[in-house]
Amino acid sequence: MLRTFNGCAHEWFIALTESEDEAKLDLTLFASMQAILATSRIAVFSVKKALKEQSAALICDNLSCLDFSSQDIDNLYQKLQDNKIHISESLAERVSYIPICHGESVIGFVVAAHELGDIASTKQLNTAINVLHIYANQQHILFKNRLDPLTELLNRQTFNNKMMEVITGHDHNERRDQIDEHCAWYLAMLDIDNFKKVNDQFGHVIGDEVLILMAGLMKCNFRSEDYIFRYGGEEFSVLFKCADESTAEHILERLRETIAGYNFPQAKSMTMSIGFTELKSCTLIPKLVQQADLALYHSKESGRNSVTNFKIIAHLHNIDYVTEHELFK
């Protein structure tokens, strides 16, 4: 049911700043706009930094009567870069397009449709703009909280939540046009080889530089819808989606080769060992991490600078893909 607006936006400020995840934040914004602008016919579009998107995507919508193509959305987003409210009027209704701003940037917009006799007042629009500022700030805080400050990759705290979302099929960042039933998710664990030597020989500042450069190489190797984490120290993990395991191996091999061929400023030549496993929805998260870790361990044991598929070593050691056995004790 549509909540009515009592003229004071404090309750929405509190609800938005209390939202601890992006899905809840988006839903709270949607409800707040419906109440403040006194219409249920609202659509919210936002640029998701976590997805490295440059254009706005629909996040909540109760306006299916207005059919937005992706070209319409892009055009509207470009138009609203002037950070002003735009209004279009037809015989029956007035549609307001309200930009969402963060600092100097427009990071999205709200579309609100009203019947002509029932349009939003200037006070309502101003209140909506204030609430949108709070939303943008909170979105930025949530985004920053998920990042490792050194590498700006996703941090370890985000890893479990993301794994759970992916395994249960509730990855709320996955855009509708990216859902491909034929693709599978893979988990890779990656560890820089002999990293201690870099710290010992050149100091921690150069060690940190290597971590930042490695993170950059990984970001270039994967797609925006994949998730790259700094798992801890010099260990990383990646959740990525592709057609099959040979493609997964190819993607990881490409990264391994890129890193092995990169000329690091002080450390010069560095390599990475990688292990990966396919995500099966019936398997517990610690089990999946253990499988990818065992494959990584195999890469390290067999001379480093290589990629191992858990399935291959599971087969070699004659163990079931999802049993409790441990390979290396």
Ligand SMILES: Nc1nc2c(ncn2[C@@H]2O[C@H](COP(=O)(O)OP(=O)(O)OP(=O)(O)O)[C@@H](O)[C@H]2O)c(=O)[nH]1
């Ligand atoms: N500069 C820097 N070093 C880090 C950071 N986190 C962990 N390390 C270092 O990473 C090194 C990891 O060393 P090891 O676990 O022995 O691994 P390795 O030398 O890479 O050897 P292998 O993994 O067996 O190839 C340790 O020296 C840690 O101090 C960090 O944020 N910055």
